[in-house]
Structure formats: C-alpha cells, structure tokens
Amino acid sequence: MAPDLQTRPAPEAADHPDRSTAIIRVGRAARPHWPWVLLTVVTTALVLVPVIPLQWQAWSDGADGMRRLVGMSDLQNVAVNTLTLGIGALVVGMVLGTVLALASYSMRPRLRKKLEFLPVLPMVVPSVAHVVGFVFLFSPENGYANTLLRATPFFDGASGPINVYTFEWIVVYTGTHLAAFVYLFVYTGLRNLGSDYALAARVNGAGPVRALFTITLPLLRPTLVYSSVVVFLLALGQFTGPLLLGRREGLDVVTTKMYTLSAEYPVDYQLASALGTPLLLLAIFLVIFQTRSLANQNRFVGQGASSLDNRQLTSTGSAVSACIVLAYTTIAAFLPLLAIAFVGLSPYWSGTPSFGAMTTEHFSAVLNDPQILQAVTTTLTVSLTGVAIVIPLGMLISLAIYNRDRMWRPVPAVLDLMANMPLTVPAALLGFGFLFAFSHPGIGLYGSQTSMIIAYVTIMLPYSVRYQLATIMSLGRPTLEASQVSGAHPLRTFFQVLLPLARAGIASSAAIVFVLLTHEFGVSLLLRGPTTKVLSVVLFDEYGGGTYAQVAVIALLMTVVTGLGVALAMAFGGRRALERL
Template structure:
C-alpha cells in the first residue's frame, strides 16, 4: 500500500470518527434492550402532535423560504442600473444570528407588549383589542419566522444560478412575445430546478431540525418539535440517552429521504446546462419594482428586528410602549460588567477561531480529494464525498446530542471542556468548508500544480507555495462563512452546555429563561457585533477577491 493511500485512509478514518461516531453510538443506544429508546419515544403521549408539528414546520418553513428566496433572486437580477448594489442586501440576514433575529421579532410581535402590536392596536378599527392582532407564539408565525430566516440560503443558490445562466433565454422568450410571468414559469424556473431542489433540500433539513424558534417562541403555547423534546431530555439527570436517540431517529430518516429525493428530482444535471453566448451579462429587462421588493425585504427582515433589539437594550424594562425619555444604558453596563457574560464572549470567539483554523484546512483537504488533484482511489474518494457532506443531513441539535452521549464518558471524556465545542463546530462546518473551496480549486486547473511538480517541488511545497496563494480569496471567504455559522450556532451549543462551556448563545438562553429582556437584547446585539467583526477580519486578510465572493 502506497504512502498516499495510507494518508487518505487515515483522513477518511478521522472524518468517520468526527461524523459517524456520535450518530452510530446514538443509534446503538436507541436500538439497545430491544429498541427501548424507540419504543419509549413513540409511546410518549404527545409524540403524535410533536411529529405533526415537526413535519408542518419543515414543510411550511421550506415553502416560505423557497418562495421568498426565488422572488428575491429574480428581483436582484432585474434591478435598475443605479440600484444594482442592492443585490447584496438579501444576504445581509446571514450576518445576523438567527436567534438574535427571532428575539427581535419577539419584541415586535408578542401579543401583549410587542411594539408592533401596540402600534397596530392604535389604528382605527383595532382600538378595542387588548392583545394582538398578531401572535408570534402561534405555530403559523413560528413557521413564517423560520422560513424568513432560512430564505437567504435559497437566495444564494438561485441567484448564483441566475447569474451563470445569463439573460439570453429570457430575452429570447420576450422576443417571441412571452410576458414576464410566462417566461418565469416556462423558461427560468425549469432551468433553475437543480439549484431550487438543492437549496430546498438544505432548507427542509434545517427546518425539520429547527430549534431556535420552537424553543424561544413555542413554549408559550406548548408548541414542541422533536429537537425541543430532545433538549428536555438533556435537562433531566441522569440523561436518558436512549429516549433522546429514539426521538432523533425520525430526523435521520428524514435526512436520508431528502437526499434521495434530491437525486430523483434533479436526475441528470447535464440537462440543465445552458449555452451562453455573452459572458457576465444579465437580462436587459429591468423593473423599479425589483428594487422595492428588495428594499421592503431588508427593512422588514433586518431593520425592524435590529431596531427592536437596540431599543430594548436601552430600556429599563419591556412595557410595549415607546418612551424615549426613559432610555438608559443601564442594561449595557450591567451586562458587560457581568463576568460570566464577558467570559462567554471570550469563549465564543476563542472556540470559533480555533474551529475555523481546523475546519478550513480539513475542508480544503476534502476538496483536494474530490477535485482529483490528489492520488486517491475511487473508493476512498467516494468515502470522502459522503462523509464530508453527511453533517448537512443531520440537524445540529441531533448532532450535539450525539456528541453529548459519545463524549460524556470513557474512553474519551470531553464534556465540560471547551474542546467539545470545537469538535462539534468542526464537524458541523466540514460540508461548508469543503464545497466553498472545491469550486475555486477546480477553477484553478492542474497546469500550475503540474508545473510545480515537474520542477521538482514536493506535494507540501506545491500546495503551500503555489495553490494556497491562488486560493487566498476563497480561503478567506470560507473562513468568514464558517466563523459566521459557528458564532450563530445555538442548538448544538445548548445540547452540550455545561458550567464551563457557556458561550454567547448559552448566556442569551439563560437571560431569556429568567425574563431579563434588556439583557437578552444586549447579548443578542453583542452576538451581531462579534459576527461582523470576525467576518471583516477574515475578508480583510483575504483581500478584494474574498469580498467579491
């Protein structure tokens, strides 16, 4: 066996330990003692309602996200010349942690003291209401909020495909007399089937494993899903890992089903390749309404929740009314003077930075294997492909629960240390780090690599001196995305939390449980600031190319 084969076999083993070990051990626990965990999970009195709510959240949120993401992507390609800078606005919500956005919407739409509800009740015809008219705690609004927070993922995939597609086909359809709606229905959407299907698959997996909105909003009306039921299991001592594993089994099966359906729906992706006659030119058909759509989306999804967070962070308490004379910085002083909060900021930044330093090279190595550059056999390449993408099909909450079980006891005990956070983050980020670096690696081609090797440079020197400098921008962009997603992570963090692993998400959850709403707003805004700072540093190191990405 060659040295190269041994190296790639070792890499596959490492990936398998990261991804499969917690899940395999968890399923073994669910099936132990005659599948006791599964039997207990499906004998719970509320399991039928929980499964139905989980399915409704997954399907409903996906429908909202796909519809909104496609509309935004199409609108971004139809912006007038002077407003084309607005095409970047739909991805701004990615910089805002979902948990912070949800808390912002809570302050706006709480039925009794939500700022927006209070304003709506002052309108003619609604003056007799003492609550509402909107209720963010209802299942419908939980679905809508979840779908809105996931829509940027759909936008990224669809907008990228629209840019690659160009405007030739839409222009040809217009020349033949087709209106905008008919062109969209008969030309654009069919060509976008792969990107819509792939993004919808990602979104439905994220929605089925959704934890933030059901935990923060659903408890008021008893809206529970599988992930929140698993979280309840972790709150009891001793933790019933068999029951938690049984509750997570439907999510694993759903992940496998979604991946299979994606392949069936897309089929041969070569059918959707378009021939372009003009490079990098969008459709000549523009509309001022496209700018209106993007602007309204940005105001509603970003500006309003952030404004609510800022106002609440300066308020002494949550009353539902706007009183500028009562604003104070007391909550900021108290929160930033809290040693536990300050320590959580440091731990969040430290663990996210360490995980990024690990995850990005791991992803680059996996991308190297999949690109065909490395001397790796087809079986090992297939194993790298499957293992590097497996975490996408597993909800973060379930993966966090698996790590809690796998590393809470011998032979490897990580629970209670910051190391378990790093391991969880790296595992969750491997798919993103791999795919974001694979396309640029393929675009470079083999010429510079082969020239370096022909001149006598070894593999390590070739990678360090030739390929990495060419990948500086993509590596920085990947690091920025990985850092964003890790600082946003809430569900897996809560699953493995302990007294010594309090990060910003943990601090926010604890303040929320005690009803310290000004403190909640401050912590949420600190999460936004930390995320933006990390992104700016990563992009600055990567230069202009990474910013364009």
C-alpha cells in the same frame, strides 16, 4: 503414512486463493497513499462520533427506546408539528426566496449592485438574537410592531394582533428566515443561467410571465430541487425558533422534545435517541431523492452564450423590484435589530420606546458581568480553535477530492461522503449525538471546551470543504501542473504555489466559518457546562430569566462580533463572500 503437514496449504488459502490475492493487491494499492488513508479514517471517525451513539441508544436493549417511542402519549402532536413546520416553512421560504431572487435579477445593474446583498443580511444576524428581535417586535402584549398596529384604526384591544408565540407565526418566522437561503441558491442560478434563452422566448412572442414559467423556472429545476431539499431539512431540524417561541404555548417539535427529555434527570437517552431516528431516516431519504432528481443535469443546462446582460429593464420594474427587496430586508433584518437596540437602551421593555428615558446602564452592567465576559472569552476561544482545525482539515480533504484521479479510488469517494454527511443530518440531532457520546463515563468530555471544539469542527467540516474546494477549482490545474513539471516536490508546490494563490479564498472561508460558529446555539446549549458557556447560551439563560434588557445587550454584542467576521470575509473575498453564508 501420516500426512506431511508442512507441505499442505492452509485451508483458507487453498479454498480462497483469489481472496488472498485481492488483499495483497489492495494493500499494495493503499501503501503509497497511507497519509490520505489516515485522513479518511480520522474524518470518518470524527463524523460518526455523534451518529453512532444516537442510533446505538435507540436500538440497544432490544430496541427499548423505539418500542417506548411508539407508545409515547404526545408522539402524534410532535410529529404533526414537525412536519407542518417543515412543509409550511418550505412553502413560505421557497416562494419568498424565489420572488426576492427574481426581484434582484430584475433591477437595473447599478441598482442591483447596491441592493443584491441585502436579502442575505438575516443570515448575518445570530439566530438567537434574530428570534429575540422578533419577540421584541411581535410579542402580543409588548411588541413594538403590535403597539404600532393597535394605534391604527384597524386594530384595538390590549394585545395582538400578531402573536409570535403561536404555531402559525412560528412557521411564518421560520420561512421568512429561510427565504434568505433560497435567495442565495436561486439568485446564483439566475446569474449563471444568462438572459439569452428568455430573450429568445420574448422575440418569439412570449410575454414575461410565459417566459418565466416556460423557460426560466424549468431551467432552474436543479437549483430549485437542491434548495428545496436543503430548506426542508433545515426546517425539520429547527431548534432555536421553536425552543424560544414555542415554550410559552407548550408547542413541541422533535428537536425541542428531545431537548426536554435530555434536560430531565435521569436523562432518558434511549427514548430521546429514538425520537430523532425518524428524522435521520427522512434526511437520508431526501438526500437520495435529491440525487436521483438531478441525475441527468444536462437536460437543464442553460448558460447563455452572451456574457452581457442585454435585457431591456424598465425603470418602473426596477423600482418595484427594489421595493420588494427593501421591504423584506427591513422586516427580516433591520426592524429586529432596531427593536433589540431600543430594549437595550430602555430602562425596561414596555412596548413603547421612550427616547427621553434612554440609558446605557444595561451596557455597563453586561460589560462588567464576569459571567458574560467569560462567555465572550469562551466563544472566541472555541470558535477560533475550531477554525484553526477545520480550515486545514478541509483543505486536505479538498485536495484529495480535487485530485481524485490520482488517488486510490476509495479515498476521495469516502472523504466526499463523510465531508458532506453533517449537512444531511439536522444540526440539533448531531448535538444530541455529541451529548450522548461525550456523557459516556469512558470519555468524560461533556461540559468541556474540548467537547465544543470537536463538535464545532464536525458541523463546520462541510462548509470548510465546499468553500476551499471552490477556491482550488478556481485556480485550475495548469498552474499547479507547471510547478510539478518544473521539478517541484508536491509539498513545495503546495506551500509555495497553492497556498499563496489561495490565501484570499482561505482567509475568506475562515472568516465565514468563524461567523457561523459564533452563531451556533443548539450544539452549544447541549454541551454547555457550569463554566463552559458561549454567548448564545448565556443569552438563552437570560431570556429564560426575563432580564430582557440584558438579553438585548448580549444580542447586540453577538451581532457586533458577527459583523466583524463578515467585514473580514468581505475584505478578503469581496462582496460575493456573503454568498458563502
């Protein structure tokens, strides 16, 4: 007799009943949360757009790019330079940033209130303008600082004594700039730590140095580990400094070598992608190391019970601490800006400022240049559009992460991972990933404003989420829950309760993101088109052409735009808004 096919269960269903049940259960669980699932899919796709093409090119055609990478003639020099820059800048940045944080914390309250924000100023100056300022100061032939040093009895000759184009000084410059990041982390950690534990050690006979090394620094271990990993990743992914300073001496790191390969025609996508793969793997390893090192943070809880700063701070120690902060800020922020201003007001860059020959003709030339005016328009357009997209997107992701106990479990976990991934990958690598993705014939976005906006949204996503999640957490649950208990729909609670209460934090976050986008150089350089250039790219082109007076004026223009963004951020978020940089 023929078997009854209609009554026989399907083989897969009969053999795997649990699988079918699990699929149905997952579908039912996800159904009420489909908007958040859609948000997760969009966020994941946005973040993986630059990462997947980068690795696809490196491992395609039988890993041809990786094989040729092993045989690259200057691979050893590039790898050594990259690691040396990372380690050297890490040491300089961590030591200098920690000293600055301890100095600010050791000032008397009135003086501290006036000076504590100064070490953050180097982060406010756009990166391209900051590098150019150091060139105007420490170029071996015409640098203003070198000219002044040669006028002293201690130095002579036609050049030097400092050559900012050498690898050693590139390391010093990078570490000095990154010290501002370390300062933010460590200074915030010191304020949260309180003074009770150090005072208890002093009462029991420990001197200030012993209390520092046995009490304060061990309790700051989570902050020090986190900041060291972040700074090391930033140092490994440095692009602006090595590109502008290292090209004269032919010094290459991974990011500048990738740029050289991408600038040649035809572009060797496979080799360029393979060159960035070790850096990507190292970044993942460092993030895992960071997570495991801080796994049990309860060992380092050190919040003092007293809310008052009852330390006995001497006037001498406070004055010395203030001098340290002022010296760093002068060298890292004020002098570069002053050098830029002198070059912009001088007929030409000679290394010796002449007050009688100052002119504003370069300002008139720049402000009447159609290319520069178009760059200003492009900068404002792509930056403001990026802010308009990434702030609402970051708010939705923040809400999902904040309400993880009410979400379908995979949603907040995936969103949290994807939203933080751009922080773990050096920005220059993301830029190359976007370059490879948008250059594909099927996409065709390379050189357009759309490509820059997508890239800007991706690299700013972690900042948007972090800032707005902090704003939501500061509001607390009771206010939002009271609205819902009173019968308000979640959407009504969002628009009539959450947004009004969080508007200052959202506005401050938007201003900070705008500042960071106007600084952006690496991604913008790689995605620029003939008619799509932002100010930082135009400055780079002018610098390469040797028109230093125009370079100085453009750098000042970028600084003014940044200053307006910072002023708005401080207007909405107060003085603490600078800590978000």
